[in-house]
Amino acid sequence: MASSSRPLPSDIIFKILSRTSLETLDTCKAVKKEWHDMIFESSFMPQFCANSQNISGYFVQGRFFGEQVSEFVSMDGCSGNSTTTTPFHLPRPDELVKLPAAFFVDTRIVASTMQGILCCVITLGNWRSRFHICKPSTKQWVKLPSPKMRYFTEKVALIVLRSKPLHFKIIRLSFQAQPCHYSKLGLIRHYRCEIFDSEYWRWRQGKDILLSSFFEPYAPAVHAAGLIYFQLCHGQVMALNYDGEEVFPRPSLPNCPGIDDTYNDGHRHIMEYKGKLGCTCLSPNGIMLWVFDNGRRDWELIIKEVDIEIIKGEAKYAIPHGFYNADIVLMAEDNRVFFYKLQDKSFNLVTLKKCHGFLEFFPFRSDLEPMDIRMPGANIVSSTKHRYRPSWISFVIVFIFLFGIILLFSHA
Numbered sequence: 001m002a003s004s005s006r007p008l009p010s011d012i013i014f015k016i017l018s019r020t021s022l023e024t025l026d027t028c029k030a031v032k033k034e035w036h037d038m039i040f041e042s043s044f045m046p047q048f049c050a051n052s053q054n055i056s057g058y059f060v061q062g063r064f065f066g067e068q069v070s071e072f073v074s075m076d077g078c079s080g081n082s083t084t085t086t087p088f089h090l091p092r093p094d095e096l097v098k099l100p101a102a103f104f105v106d107t108r109i110v111a112s113t114m115q116g117i118l119c120c121v122i123t124l125g126n127w128r129s130r131f132h133i134c135k136p137s138t139k140q141w142v143k144l145p146s147p148k149m150r151y152f153t154e155k156v157a158l159i160v161l162r163s164k165p166l167h168f169k170i171i172r173l174s175f176q177a178q179p180c181h182y183s184k185l186g187l188i189r190h191y192r193c194e195i196f197d198s199e200y201w202r203w204r205q206g207k208d209i210l211l212s213s214f215f216e217p218y219a220p221a222v223h224a225a226g227l228i229y230f231q232l233c234h235g236q237v238m239a240l241n242y243d244g245e246e247v248f249p250r251p252s253l254p255n256c257p258g259i260d261d262t263y264n265d266g267h268r269h270i271m272e273y274k275g276k277l278g279c280t281c282l283s284p285n286g287i288m289l290w291v292f293d294n295g296r297r298d299w300e301l302i303i304k305e306v307d308i309e310i311i312k313g314e315a316k317y318a319i320p321h322g323f324y325n326a327d328i329v330l331m332a333e334d335n336r337v338f339f340y341k342l343q344d345k346s347f348n349l350v351t352l353k354k355c356h357g358f359l360e361f362f363p364f365r366s367d368l369e370p371m372d373i374r375m376p377g378a379n380i381v382s383s384t385k386h387r388y389r390p391s392w393i394s395f396v397i398v399f400i401f402l403f404g405i406i407l408l409f410s411h412a
Contacts, residue, residue: 018047040326049078059362062355091139111158116366121157135371157228159219165374169198193244206244224272256281280320321361
């Protein structure tokens with residue numbers, strides 16, 4: 001007699017998914033559309049964080065009396081509930097803890113992932129800046145070899161290819177002090193592309209990228225649909241693969257109705273939405289959301305002008321910066337961050353203590369397990385060589401020493 005199996009009720013599936021690990025959760029998104037939509041429901045992430053003690057939210061980065069500072073914001077119940085993670089923040093590396101309080105240390109987040117790690121650049125006084133990987137939930141730091149730091153870092157993207165053991169890539173776009181020249185197409189800027197692969201523990205140079213525009217300031221890279229997206233000025237988007245190569249011509253952002261094209265850039269922002277590239281627009285009537293289809297290379301309108309009058313009563317110029325899930329959008333003005341719920345038009349307000357002015361928002365999600373990074377032993381030696389570069393003072397000292405020996409023997 002053949003046995004027939006009935007599908008599990010949705011509430012049982014919800015409970016099972018809310019008790020999985022982060023790695024398993026990302027796999028479950030691709031199994032069924034029903035599971036994918038369930039994971040992005042408003043009630044799922046608080047339940048998931050409560051059951052697994054995971055962390056989900058945003059690192060907000062700004063300036064405080066000239067110093068780069070960051071704060072973590074999230075929905076209730078998603079900031080961790082142990083003594084080591086409340087309040088959750090970016091920890092200080094052990095090697096810097098013993099430095100005097102007056103010693104200038106600038107720690108800047110340049111890229112984030114939804115797998116628990118950040119890419120940071122640390123500058124000590126006037127010393128050379130160094131790239132680090134950090135897992136804030138376990139206070140782990142890993143120093144990386146330095147790329148060509150004589151070039152100015154413009155944008156950075158961090159991609160986690162495997163969690164255990166950790167395998168990641170970093171894409172760095174940089175430029176020289178005088179990178180521009182004129183051509184038939186107008187002003188062209190050359191960007192140097194460098195890729196760091198943790199499997200080989202070194203940087204390699206990719207293909208240069210030519211732009212007739214500039215990158216949108218304070219707009220971090222967006223990781224969605226297996227690609228890395230950067231927002232450009234004048235309403236364009238650039239898509240790169242994990243090797244730093246452009247995959248298709250740069251699409252234009254959708255037009256925002258009721259807004260002059262001259263000011264469209266300030267009202268449109270790209271972000272990840274349910275695993276795809278999304279673009280929000282703040283029109284006179286509310287928030288609009290488009291999702292980009294990589295196959296058709298076109299935008300599809302998903303949310304049409306949701307009213308935000310309740311937000312305007314608190315902050316007149318609050319701008320969308322991300323979607324916490326399918327129904328909650330993160331908005332900010334000055335030092336206030338709003339988690340606005342589209343369904344019932346309510347919001348949660350978080351007041352930042354230090355971050356002010358122009359802010360950057362880095363989506364972040366993490367578990368509390370220590371980072372398992374295994375550096376290939378054969379490549380640690382080469383990275384050490386790359387790490388040590390004799391200064392010009394060393395060459396002068398060696399030259400004087402050799403010159404003194406020559407004079408000594410010539411007078412003997």
